[in-house]
Amino acid sequence: MGFLFSPISCPVGVWLYAYEPPDAYNRTPTRYGGRVPARNLSLSGPSREVTTALAALRESLAIPQEFPSDVLAQAADGQTLLDAALADPARQDRRSIPLITIDPPGSMDLDQAVHIERQNNAGYTVHYAIADVAYFVPAGSAIDRESYLRGTTIYGPDYRTPLHPPALSEGVASLLPDQDRPAALWTITLSKKGEITSAFVERAIVRSTARWTYDEVQDVLDAAGGEEAPNPNTSTPIPETVYLLKTVGTLRQEAERRRGGVSLNVPEQEVFQDPDTGEFSLAFRGLVPTEGWNAQISLLTGIAGAQIMREAGIGIFRTLPPADPRDLKRLRRTAAALGITWNADQSYGQVLDSLDATNPKHAAFLNEATTLFRGAGYHAFGIPGPADDNGQPGPIVTLPAHPGSPKTLTRHAAIAAEYAHITAPLRRLVDRAGTEVCLAHCAGQAVPEWVYQALPLLPAAMTSAIKKASSFERQCVSIVEAALLVGREGEQFSAVTVDTILAKGATQAHRGEVVIDDPAIRARVDGDNLELGARVTVTLTEASIAEGKVRFATS
Numbered sequence: 001m002g003f004l005f006s007p008i009s010c011p012v013g014v015w016l017y018a019y020e021p022p023d024a025y026n027r028t029p030t031r032y033g034g035r036v037p038a039r040n041l042s043l044s045g046p047s048r049e050v051t052t053a054l055a056a057l058r059e060s061l062a063i064p065q066e067f068p069s070d071v072l073a074q075a076a077d078g079q080t081l082l083d084a085a086l087a088d089p090a091r092q093d094r095r096s097i098p099l100i101t102i103d104p105p106g107s108m109d110l111d112q113a114v115h116i117e118r119q120n121n122a123g124y125t126v127h128y129a130i131a132d133v134a135y136f137v138p139a140g141s142a143i144d145r146e147s148y149l150r151g152t153t154i155y156g157p158d159y160r161t162p163l164h165p166p167a168l169s170e171g172v173a174s175l176l177p178d179q180d181r182p183a184a185l186w187t188i189t190l191s192k193k194g195e196i197t198s199a200f201v202e203r204a205i206v207r208s209t210a211r212w213t214y215d216e217v218q219d220v221l222d223a224a225g226g227e228e229a230p231n232p233n234t235s236t237p238i239p240e241t242v243y244l245l246k247t248v249g250t251l252r253q254e255a256e257r258r259r260g261g262v263s264l265n266v267p268e269q270e271v272f273q274d275p276d277t278g279e280f281s282l283a284f285r286g287l288v289p290t291e292g293w294n295a296q297i298s299l300l301t302g303i304a305g306a307q308i309m310r311e312a313g314i315g316i317f318r319t320l321p322p323a324d325p326r327d328l329k330r331l332r333r334t335a336a337a338l339g340i341t342w343n344a345d346q347s348y349g350q351v352l353d354s355l356d357a358t359n360p361k362h363a364a365f366l367n368e369a370t371t372l373f374r375g376a377g378y379h380a381f382g383i384p385g386p387a388d389d390n391g392q393p394g395p396i397v398t399l400p401a402h403p404g405s406p407k408t409l410t411r412h413a414a415i416a417a418e419y420a421h422i423t424a425p426l427r428r429l430v431d432r433a434g435t436e437v438c439l440a441h442c443a444g445q446a447v448p449e450w451v452y453q454a455l456p457l458l459p460a461a462m463t464s465a466i467k468k469a470s471s472f473e474r475q476c477v478s479i480v481e482a483a484l485l486v487g488r489e490g491e492q493f494s495a496v497t498v499d500t501i502l503a504k505g506a507t508q509a510h511r512g513e514v515v516i517d518d519p520a521i522r523a524r525v526d527g528d529n530l531e532l533g534a535r536v537t538v539t540l541t542e543a544s545i546a547e548g549k550v551r552f553a554t555s
Helices: 047-060 069-075 078-086 142-150 166-172 214-224 240-259 289-312 325-338 348-353 360-372 430-443 449-454 458-485
Strands: 002-005 099-103 112-118 124-131 180-190 196-213 268-273 280-285 315-319 377-381 492-501 509-516 521-530 535-544 549-554
Touching (some): 069 166, 099 214, 099 240, 124 196, 180 430, 196 289, 196 430, 214 289, 240 348, 458 521, 492 521, 521 535
Parallel strands (some): 099 196
Antiparallel strands (some): 002 268, 099 112, 112 124, 315 377, 492 509, 509 521
């Protein structure tokens, strides 16, 4: 089992995954020229201390470890609901579409299945099936109430805490291969340049034909040598979707750059637990290109969903404000200090896209760039605003008339578009309501009443859940880092300074953060005249598993 952190979700940087990565957050593969050999250092004695510390951390954050009995009992009736959905004549039968899923190995809670086809050189059609979780979770039910308490699936190095009971998330609601499943099926057409020309979603019955991993897809594409058509010499038939994923994913990445979108490519810190020994290890990992292309399909759908919600006048967007001009000025000063060229006519996105994360100075700059992405939230609209002092509801929350403005606060600045979370309902609470808005609008029907009731609650519920998950994930890594180093106090390591903290009134930094390649550690460092992006020799001064604390000092 493994999970990893990505730089936009927290200051150090993490995108956590335990074989099921959360919905894409504008990620692209790091510039490693392919997969990176993991540098792992396994634990021996401290494994029990790690699990004890993780259990204490879950307790301190009030992360539930089991589902209540009434929730489990309701989930056990999922097969009855599945049978009824498959017999419902109102659902469109789309089982003839050869969908596939693409996930890390071992994934069972499969939210999405994709099929891509070329349209006679006129563009592309993307079919994207999303698990119809709302069908299995009636509003006000025991499962629904529990999902509001959890908000999101939380991933740890030892096990994950799911949003929904496994009987649903890994069973009847999951888009498992060779199984008929109810789904919200998106049909999105794209121009030859990858721009959206139409989007529609409907309730359907679908059937995934195969479960692929990122590495399996990458292996096929690497062997194809850039060809966009299946290789007739391949002994096992390869779906055309595998080849077109690269084509469409690349087009969408180019469209993202045209919009002014930004992707960070900082190496990600990954924690593993050996299923046989229980031992933990850490590594810095670069994403394979397939992960970036696959992420673009999810982003594409989220953008299409936001367009439909805007048209419907009701929904909920995932938002991120534009970078603070003061942060941009600071980042320009950082670029100059590191010797990185940033021309006056270049956007920060263009600069970030040109960097090589394996270069220590570039890695330090990319780390500093994460501070541009602060203030992410959710914006619900089409509902009454906050009540006044007399308890009367405020006016209906509406959207600005011009979504194209970069300063529109309903946009997601990193994606450079209005965007909605709708593609991971098995693992994220908000996706259920957003999908229902899109389904209702495309069908010409009224939005369900439960959605109107849910929308005002979702921003706070999701903000709280994401904050808890991020805190847990950061501290998990700190615990494992300490376990890798406990007993090695006084030992020296080669490191790169990726952050410096200048005390008020000081002219030289005496505190910062360093990254060590082997083992894959990022931690605080104290010393004289710390220089951003410099390679230094540091000495381990403290490592505490219980406190999740690691400290270094320059030698």
